[in-house]
Amino acid sequence: QQQVKQSPQSLIVQKGGISIINCAYENTAFDYFPWYQQFPGKGPALLIAIRPDVSEKKEGRFTISFNKSAKQFSLHIMDSQPGDSATYFCAARASGNTPLVFGKGTRLSVIA
Amino acid sequence: GAVVSQHPSWVICKSGTSVKIECRSLDFQATTMFWYRQFPKQSLMLMATSNEGSKATYEQGVEKDKFLINHASLTLSTLTVTSAHPEDSSFYICSASHRGQGYEQYFGPGTRLTVT
Numbered sequence: 001q002q003q004v005k006q007s008p009q010s011l012i013v014q015k016g017g018i019s020i021i022n023c024a025y026e027n028t029a030f031d032y033f034p035w036y037q038q039f040p041g042k043g044p045a046l047l048i049a050i051r052p053d054v055s056e057k058k059e060g061r062f063t064i065s066f067n068k069s070a071k072q073f074s075l076h077i078m079d080s081q082p083g084d085s086a087t088y089f090c091a092a093r094a095s096g097n098t099p100l101v102f103g104k105g106t107r108l109s110v111i112a
Numbered sequence: 113g114a115v116v117s118q119h120p121s122w123v124i125c126k127s128g129t130s131v132k133i134e135c136r137s138l139d140f141q142a143t144t145m146f147w148y149r150q151f152p153k154q155s156l157m158l159m160a161t162s163n164e165g166s167k168a169t170y171e172q173g174v175e176k177d178k179f180l181i182n183h184a185s186l187t188l189s190t191l192t193v194t195s196a197h198p199e200d201s202s203f204y205i206c207s208a209s210h211r212g213q214g215y216e217q218y219f220g221p222g223t224r225l226t227v228t
Binding site: 041042043098102 | 203211215
């Protein structure tokens with residue numbers, strides 16, 4: 001059972017464009033939703049995270065939009081740059097010290 | 113702050129041998145450490161959860177006798193792949209969480225294991 005569904009699987013965006021990655025979850029006990037960026041051969045790095053008490057969080061060029069009723073959240077990368085080319089994973093977990101559940105990942109390529 | 117290291121970063125071993133991977137939280141005491149496995153172009157799959165001083169909790173389908181986890185201190189957890197086989201070749205990633213950080217998980221850089 002895949003608890004966090006992520007789409008698209010891959011994404012090609014022009015430099016300066018907006019990259020949008022979507023995730024949907026099933027478990028209503030989830031209350032923490034982070035996004036991770038992973039470069040080849042490296043561990044994932046936390047990019048931005050949101051809790052369900054807010055509908056949007058912005059940090060620099062990265063924005064999370066959260067829709068609790070639809071059980072969906074998305075990552076928007078504004079002014080996408082070639083250096084943003086990486087694999088992005090959404091994740092979710094319940095409260096407390098519980099394991100993260102990851103989406104399958106989106107491979108983003110930003111082309112000049 | 114919140115740095116997690118892994119050693120080695122990559123290892124090649126022969127089939128049938130055992131390999132130990134270390135995960136250390138360098139600047140905080142980790143309440144819990146998690147071990148993940150990642151195959152090429154796939155997502156992270158949780159293998160086990162370990163708390164200092166207690167036995168690890170393994171996910172369904174993960175052989176606890178093959179993947180031995182020891183969490184001897186609040187800053188060190190080890191994963192030993194016993195009697196490794198080529199199908200165990202993968203990218204192994206640990207993460208550590210800290211109650212004071214809202215249980216945020218900090219990931220290590222990963223260890224690439226190749227079994228020949």
